[in-house]
Amino acid sequence: MTTATFRIHPTPVGDALLLHSDAGLIGLEILDAPLGAALEPWVGALRSVPVHDEAAGDETARQLDEYFDGDRSDFDLPIDLSAVNGFHRLALEAVRRIPYGETASYGEVAISAGTAGAARAVGTACRLTPISLVVPVHRVVRADGSIGEYGGRPEIKRYLLDLEDTHRPAGV
Known part of the structure; x- marks a missing residue:
C-alpha cells in the first residue's frame, strides 16, 4: 500500500x-x-x-x-514510475530524454527504448502515462510529423509544443 x-x-x-x-x-x-x-x-x-x-x-x-512562464525547460523532480512496468516504463524513460522544444516520432522512441518496431506500444505508453507534462509525452509525434490526439485533447498538445517552440533557447 x-x-x-x-x-x-x-x-x-x-x-x-x-x-x-x-x-x-x-x-x-x-x-x-x-x-x-x-x-x-x-x-x-x-x-x-x-x-x-x-x-x-x-x-x-x-x-x-x-x-x-517559459522560465524552465527541464523538470528537476523525483519521479515515481512504480505504477508503470515493462516496455511502457522503458518507453516513458525514453520520452523523458526528448529535449525541450524538440519532438520524436513514436518509432524513434521505440528504438530509443530498445524495441524497434514497437511504435504502437509507445503510443499506448504515452496515452496511459500517469505523469503528463513532466514526462513530456506531448513531444512524441506521428511519423509524418502530425501531432496526434494527446488523449483526445490535441489543442493542449499544440499549446505545449508552441510554448516550447516560443521559449526554445537560440540556436537549438
Whole structure:
C-alpha cells in the first residue's frame, strides 16, 4: 500500500491533479472530468485513497509555473514510475530524454527504448502515462510529423509544443 497526497494546481491548459508518493511525483494529469473520477483509478493502483494536502507538491507546482512562464525547460523532480512496468516504463524513460522544444516520432522512441518496431506500444505508453507534462509525452509525434490526439485533447498538445517552440533557447 502506497500513501499518496494530492492537490489541484491551476495551469494555462486546465487544472492539474498532482499526486505524490513518498518516492516522488506519481501522477500528474490535466483534469477533464470531476476530481472523484480522476482519483478513482489511483485508489485501486495505490490500494489506498490519496489524501488531499494543499501543501503537497509545492515544488512540482512551482516548477510547473516556471515551465508555463517559459522560465524552465527541464523538470528537476523525483519521479515515481512504480505504477508503470515493462516496455511502457522503458518507453516513458525514453520520452523523458526528448529535449525541450524538440519532438520524436513514436518509432524513434521505440528504438530509443530498445524495441524497434514497437511504435504502437509507445503510443499506448504515452496515452496511459500517469505523469503528463513532466514526462513530456506531448513531444512524441506521428511519423509524418502530425501531432496526434494527446488523449483526445490535441489543442493542449499544440499549446505545449508552441510554448516550447516560443521559449526554445537560440540556436537549438
